[in-house]
Amino acid sequence: METVERFKKFTSPDRRTACVNWIGAKAGRGYGVFAIDGKQVYAHRFAYEMAKGPIPYGLEIDHLCRNPACVNPDHLEAVTHAENMRRSTAVAAARASAALIRFCPKGHEYTAENTRMHNGKRSCRKCSAQAAKEYDARNRDVRAAKARDRRAAARQALGMAE
Incomplete structure (x- = not known):
């Protein structure tokens, strides 16, 4: 069976979100994994490369839909790590949460001087x-x-x- 055909067997379109969800094996944090010639690759990276060509050196794939299981090439974009982290909902949530904390654990206020x-x-x-x-x-x-x-x-x- 051809690699692309085998890949498609592990996908499931979601009409509500337009994501194409990976239903095969998953690695940490919900990213799909796929074996090609005995080597494990990330499913979203494979999908991007099949649709848009090689991932440029120094860039990584960002899920615009914020769904790590999505392999829809229209939801994937090659960006720098810094850009990917800036867009990350986890990073944004951590920054927002930290910004709400106005006092250190011992009760001193976080001011510019302190x-x-x-x-x-x-x-x-x-x-x-x-x-x-x-x-x-x-x-x-x-x-x-x-x-x-x-x-x-x-x-x-x-x-x-x-």
């Missing part, structure tokens, strides 16, 4: 400063104990009484 951004995540400057002070205090005690031990060992090695 917020530090690192790798796309925000943190509370007051909490960071407090954690640094606690870390220094813990290490100060450890350093002092080690210094006492070294002095005692040196006195003992020299035969000095304490």
Whole structure:
């Protein structure tokens, strides 16, 4: 049986959404998978390449319909990873949810002066400063104990009484 014919056996059109849903095997997050010559490929990538040609280097396939099981080439677009993430409903939902949080877990308000951004995540400057002070205090005690031990060992090695 030809590959394209075998591929079509695993599809099911949805008149309501115009999606062509993959009903064969699925990988994580609901993406269809399909074997060609013993090699597993994503069904949506295969559908795109059959309809529109090779996926340009550096691009990935975005589901415009937001349905990972859809293999309708009209619902697929080659975009950069950054564009795909910007369009992602999960990313958008996480950003919207984070924007609603106005206070850190310890109750400090996220203001321009009190917020530090690192790798796309925000943190509370007051909490960071407090954690640094606690870390220094813990290490100060450890350093002092080690210094006492070294002095005692040196006195003992020299035969000095304490």
